[in-house]
Amino acid sequence: MKKRLLRVSSFLREVQLNWKTTGAIFPSSSRLAKKMAKPLTEFLSDRKPKRILEVGAGTGVMTEEIVKHTDKNDTIVLYELSDSFANLLRDRIENEWSDRNIELRVQPFPKGLNKEKKFDFAVCSLPFNNFPYNIVKECLEAFEDVLRDGGYLTFFEYCYIRRAKINLRINKDCMRLRRIESQIQSYMKTRKISRETVALNIPPAWVHTLRIE
Ligand SMILES: C[S@@+](CC[C@H](N)C(=O)[O-])C[C@H]1O[C@@H](n2cnc3c(N)ncnc32)[C@H](O)[C@@H]1O
Structure with a gap:
């Protein structure tokens, strides 16, 4: 419990320091994390070793859920931009998840994704609304490249x-957000399986699940 509170307080500190890249007011709830990891139990529950990519791991809320549904034969690659979150994650990898095969990359996704073995599943928490349009495009294309059929x-x-x-025009950045909206919509058009609402999160969120072909 004490550790959890420490993680929440470091998250809140990071939000104040780096709002653009954090893009959240609170760490995700465990309900949201469960929905994000659902393909592991719904579609990928066989015992074959799996490769899982988590982007924007933060304090490890989603990682915790991924770890629950995987074992030591699976590979988990985490991307995290913030050094303070990376320190927290390193500590969790060494102490809580030491029997797992977890690689932490402290760099902006998709940097460092070269010719590597394809992943079976990717979990993305990136705050797209805060990004330039071309970066959103680059990230979505990277998921397409790095996930297997x-x-x-x-x-x-x-x-x-x-x-x-966009509608209330409360943001001078309306044009950028419109382009992000249409980019995400067109990306989901042929790939989307479901959109689920998680009310128990601050603020409530939609989880999009996509299948890459
Ligand atoms: C909305 S927070 C989500 C954190 C955590 N997954 C959660 O759900 O509580 C977004 C996270 O993405 C990280 N991030 C932002 N841009 C990134 C990038 N280009 N590559 C990797 N991580 C990034 C931030 O540092 C932050 O940890």
């Missing part, structure tokens, strides 16, 4: 936020 991608976004900012 029949691989899965989950990502979340806070309910109605982008639409509200």
